[in-house]
Amino acid sequence: MLSFALKRFASALLVMFAISVLVFLIFFATPGVDPAARIAGRNADPATLAQVRHSFGLDRPMPVRYLLMMRHLLIDRDLESFVNRGSRVIPQILQATPVTLSLVVGAALIWMVAGVVMGTAAATLRGRAADPLIMLVGVVGVSLPAYWLGEVVNLVTQKQLHSSVFSWVPPPGYVGIGRDPGQWALHMLFPWLTLALLYAGIYARLLRGEVVTALNEDYVRTARAKGLSERRILLRHALRCSLIPIVSLFGLDFGALVGGAALLTEVVFGLPGIGKLTYDALQNLDLPVIMGTVLYAAFFVVLANALVDILYARLDPRARHA
Amino acid sequence: MPDQPLLDVRDLRVSFRTRQGTVTAVDGLSFSVAPGEILGVVGESGSGKSVSMLAVLRLLTNPNVTVSGEVLFRGRDLLTLPDREMRSVRGREIAMVFQDPMTALTPVYTVGWQIAEQIRAHEPVSRREAHARAVQLLSDVGIPDAASRVNAYPHEFSGGMRQRAVIAMALSCGPSLLIADEPTTALDVTVQAQILDLMRQLNEGGSAVVLITHDMGVISQIADRVLVMYGGRAAEEGPRRAVFHGPRHPYTWGLLDSVPRVDGPRLRRLPTIAGVPVTPGSLPEGCAFAPRCRLRHERCEERPPLSVGDGDAAHRDACWLPSGGRAALRLTTRTATGKDTDTEVAS
Numbered sequence: 001m002l003s004f005a006l007k008r009f010a011s012a013l014l015v016m017f018a019i020s021v022l023v024f025l026i027f028f029a030t031p032g033v034d035p036a037a038r039i040a041g042r043n044a045d046p047a048t049l050a051q052v053r054h055s056f057g058l059d060r061p062m063p064v065r066y067l068l069m070m071r072h073l074l075i076d077r078d079l080e081s082f083v084n085r086g087s088r089v090i091p092q093i094l095q096a097t098p099v100t101l102s103l104v105v106g107a108a109l110i111w112m113v114a115g116v117v118m119g120t121a122a123a124t125l126r127g128r129a130a131d132p133l134i135m136l137v138g139v140v141g142v143s144l145p146a147y148w149l150g151e152v153v154n155l156v157t158q159k160q161l162h163s164s165v166f167s168w169v170p171p172p173g174y175v176g177i178g179r180d181p182g183q184w185a186l187h188m189l190f191p192w193l194t195l196a197l198l199y200a201g202i203y204a205r206l207l208r209g210e211v212v213t214a215l216n217e218d219y220v221r222t223a224r225a226k227g228l229s230e231r232r233i234l235l236r237h238a239l240r241c242s243l244i245p246i247v248s249l250f251g252l253d254f255g256a257l258v259g260g261a262a263l264l265t266e267v268v269f270g271l272p273g274i275g276k277l278t279y280d281a282l283q284n285l286d287l288p289v290i291m292g293t294v295l296y297a298a299f300f301v302v303l304a305n306a307l308v309d310i311l312y313a314r315l316d317p318r319a320r321h322a
Numbered sequence: 323m324p325d326q327p328l329l330d331v332r333d334l335r336v337s338f339r340t341r342q343g344t345v346t347a348v349d350g351l352s353f354s355v356a357p358g359e360i361l362g363v364v365g366e367s368g369s370g371k372s373v374s375m376l377a378v379l380r381l382l383t384n385p386n387v388t389v390s391g392e393v394l395f396r397g398r399d400l401l402t403l404p405d406r407e408m409r410s411v412r413g414r415e416i417a418m419v420f421q422d423p424m425t426a427l428t429p430v431y432t433v434g435w436q437i438a439e440q441i442r443a444h445e446p447v448s449r450r451e452a453h454a455r456a457v458q459l460l461s462d463v464g465i466p467d468a469a470s471r472v473n474a475y476p477h478e479f480s481g482g483m484r485q486r487a488v489i490a491m492a493l494s495c496g497p498s499l500l501i502a503d504e505p506t507t508a509l510d511v512t513v514q515a516q517i518l519d520l521m522r523q524l525n526e527g528g529s530a531v532v533l534i535t536h537d538m539g540v541i542s543q544i545a546d547r548v549l550v551m552y553g554g555r556a557a558e559e560g561p562r563r564a565v566f567h568g569p570r571h572p573y574t575w576g577l578l579d580s581v582p583r584v585d586g587p588r589l590r591r592l593p594t595i596a597g598v599p600v601t602p603g604s605l606p607e608g609c610a611f612a613p614r615c616r617l618r619h620e621r622c623e624e625r626p627p628l629s630v631g632d633g634d635a636a637h638r639d640a641c642w643l644p645s646g647g648r649a650a651l652r653l654t655t656r657t658a659t660g661k662d663t664d665t666e667v668a669s
Contacts, residue, residue, distance in 0.1 A: 127385055218425035224381055225420075226440040226491070227413030230405075236439075237428050244430075317475040318429060 005306075012302040019298045020291060024066050027287050035082050035287060056082065073292060083284045089292040092277060099174050100273035102184065103191050103265065104257040110196035111203060112250065118200065119207025120239055126212060134204065141201030150194050150268030157190060172270040191269040195262060199253060203246060210242035217241075244315050248308045255304020259297030326397070327354035328499055328530050329378070329416075334391035336370070336377045336554075338384070338602070345602045347373045349554040349610075350391075352628070355499065360521070360531045362545030362562070364538060364577065366599045370554035371534045372421075375501050379412055395499075414444040417492035421504040423484035427476040433460070434472030437491045444495050459490040463520055482513035489520055493529075500524060501532045506540065518544055538581050542566055547636075550574050553600040553610030556628050560637030568649065570631050570639040573611045575652045609642070616655045617643060 027033060037044065040052045053059045057068055072079035079089045122134040157166040170187050177184040214220060215238050223233045263275030274293060281289035313320045336348040348370040355361050363371050376382050377389045380400065393400040400411065412418075420426050427436055437459060438452035447455075453472070461468035463486040476484055485505060492500055502521065506514035522544060525531050535541060541548055541562070548565040550558040550573065558571040569575055576595035597614035606612060612622040621642040628638045631645035643651060 218420060218422060219428040221381060222420065222426045222488070222491075223428065224383070225379060225412055225418040226443060227409045227411070228439070228443050229409065232443075241428065241430055316430060318477045 004309075008302070008306040008309075012299060012306075015302050016295050016298050020070065020295055021066070023291055023294050024062075024069070024287075027285075027290070028062065033285055035285065038285060039082055069288065069291060073288070073295070079288045079292065081281075081286050081289050083286045083289075089288050092289065093274065093292055093296055096272055096274045096277045098176065099271050100258060100260070100262060100266070100275065102174075102177060102188055103195065103262055103271060103273060104254065106188055106192040107195035107199070107262075107265075108250070108254055108257075110192055111199040114196065114200040115203025115207060116239075116243075116246075118204035120211055120234070122204065122208040123211035123215065123238075124234060131208075135208065138201035138204045141197040142205075144197065146194055146198060146264040147268055149197065150191075150265060153190050153194055154268065174271050174273075191265055191271060194269075195257075195265045203249075206249065207242060207246055210245060211238050214238040214242050244312065247311055247315055251304045251308030251311065252301075255301045255307075256297075258304070259300040260293060261297075327394075328357045328396065329355040329532075330392075330394040331374075331378065332392040332394070334374055334377060334393065335389070336373050336382065337388050339386040339388070340603075342603060346605055347554050347602045348377065349605060351551070351554065351556055353549050353556060353559060355530050355532055357498065358525070358528055358530055359546040360525050360533060360544055361547050361549060362541035363532060363534045363549045363551060364536060364541055365551035365557075366536060368599055368601060369551040370602070371536075371551055372503050374551075374554075375418070375503055375532065375534060379416060379418055379501070380408055381418070410444065413440050413492075413497070414495040415497055416499045416501065417495070417497040419485070419488050419492050419500065419502040419505045422508050423481055423488050424508065426488050427484060429476055432473050432475055433479065433487045437472075437487070437494055440491055441494050455494065456490075459494055460487065463487070463490045463493070464516065465490075482509050482516065485509060485513075485517055486520070489517070489524075493524060497529060499530045499532065501534070503534045504536070505533070506537075507535070514540070538577055550577065553605055554602060555610055556640060557611065558637075558639040558641075559628065560634065560639075564634050564637040568637075569652070570637070570645075570648050571611075571641050572615050572617055572643070572652075572655065574639075575655060576614075579656065609640070617651060 036049050036053045036056065036058050039056065040048050044052070050059070057065060060068070069079065073089065077088075077090050081087045081089060081092075118134050118138065122131045125131045125134075154172065157169040158171065162169065168186070169190065170183065173187060175183040175187050211234075215234075217238075219241075220233060220238055223237045228237075258274075260274040260278045262273065263279055265271070266273040266275040267279055274296065277289065278293040278297075280286075281293060331354065332352050334348055334351045335346065337344050337346045339345075351370065351374050353361070353363075363375075365371050373382070378393050378400065380389075382389065389401060391401070395411065395416065400408065403411070427433065431439075434453060434456040437456035438449065441447060441452040441455055442449070457468050457472045460472055465471050465483060465486055471479075471483075476487070479487060485508075489505070500521075505521070506517050509517060518540060521531055521533065533540070533545065545562045548558075548560060548562050549556055550565070550571065552573050557573045558565060558569065560570075565574065566578070569578055573595070579593050580595060582592055595614060596616075600606070600610050600613070608623040608625050609615070609618070612618045615622070619642070624642075626640040626642050628640045630638050631648070
């Protein structure tokens, strides 16, 4: 276990190093990107530009610039945004993290429960009308992008029906769970549903296929020959084995979302999370913030991968010794 | 009462609805199993052996399957039993062991857990008690160090050990009938012998056994009675000695002749039954074996009933040949086979 953890930690460091170098190189190799020109403002004269360059350390060689940035980001932890002078990257990320976690954890709970229920139901109702119907709901969910669905939800709950059915829906935004748990949940409800709908459909379809396959396995026939109830055969044998690939997919999706992939949902619902932070930084070509959020995302993806491996071994005894 | 069969299958038919139309896998099969006997069921692949046994336990869950006939177990028709009662028959009164032990166990649970699960499905015992019984059962079927092996996962067992574990599971509730569907086919020969010993022990303990196989050698070692199946029908049925020493159906002759003999002359090529087995989709109206039979005649267009020949009333076959002088007829087919398939003695 310890050697596993150490190995994973080392690989996380390696991945983060590689990604940081890549981001750095891409940023400065992109034509037309000159942070100094952005910082100095429009129509700055060459002297101002040179001064800005000097004060931000942009006139130094690339490797030195990279090392300086990493030192400020990771060791001194005082790396500043290029665009908003004085605002530091690390506190910005720390502030955005709980917002993203709130969104992703809640949505993940909803989509896992919905996906498992829908997928299992469809698999057991195979050959009847309910199966294609459930799968159709799944396809529709997958086909609605968050930026569209989110806008529609906002339109309906904030405008069209706000005075009648949805009068209880608060305006978009985030309320900390520590400040008011009730308001927190109320503010998160529609973002949760919007994000969950996308994944619930994918998971339901995937799980349905797995359960249908499992129900044709020899071990299910054995379970039937043992005289077990159909319910037990489905839940304890077929579904239990079908969850293994679902869980590994879940870990990866979850890691990516916490790392900022919930961007569209966050932007649409005005949630100041990691995705929103990344989005704004990209729009402003704010390298320090981009660097910070990218490393943060890489860290979560690697972490999620490690958790998936641990969970996988718990779920599948065959993977334990490999 | 002692003469009443434990299992009495009458006119069992199993058909599958496919894109090519309805396919009949079992076509009016009747057989019975007496308490405590071992019935060997032989036949080529596709002869309906496994399907008929799955039908007996109602394990054919495919919605395109139709099963008809009667399956009387202790006088109750299993085919019309409510699901709930059927469940209490499965595993407790009739247990089944399948061909491939590699895939027969759920990979994510320990062997002991799976045995205990079956015990607890039928008997109100505690978890601990069920676990203790699982250890005992595993040790009974010859798993060394059962107390620790009980906590192993299926993938940690070898093929032979898994089959033992599956048998231990089948025995856990003391069934009066065990259906074993080619339990030794996937195993190597030394393990096969051990598994057969296990079947014999179990039989000595009072359970009846239906042993499905395509291995005549296995049948000759263990069965009390033999049922030979071809094309989803019974071709011949009788006590083991009678079937092996005085086989009556040309198909049985072919099966027996294609067993290579250690003490016989070395053949350049193993004798086989000419032609290909019938497929369930192309069953002939008359005798299913007629297209491959050297002795077919006009009568074979008509379906032969399973009937008693001369002598032993328990020995029946489905063939239109005259009931006397079958042994002589068998010799003529053998020489014919010799000419066709080049069975010279190798020098």
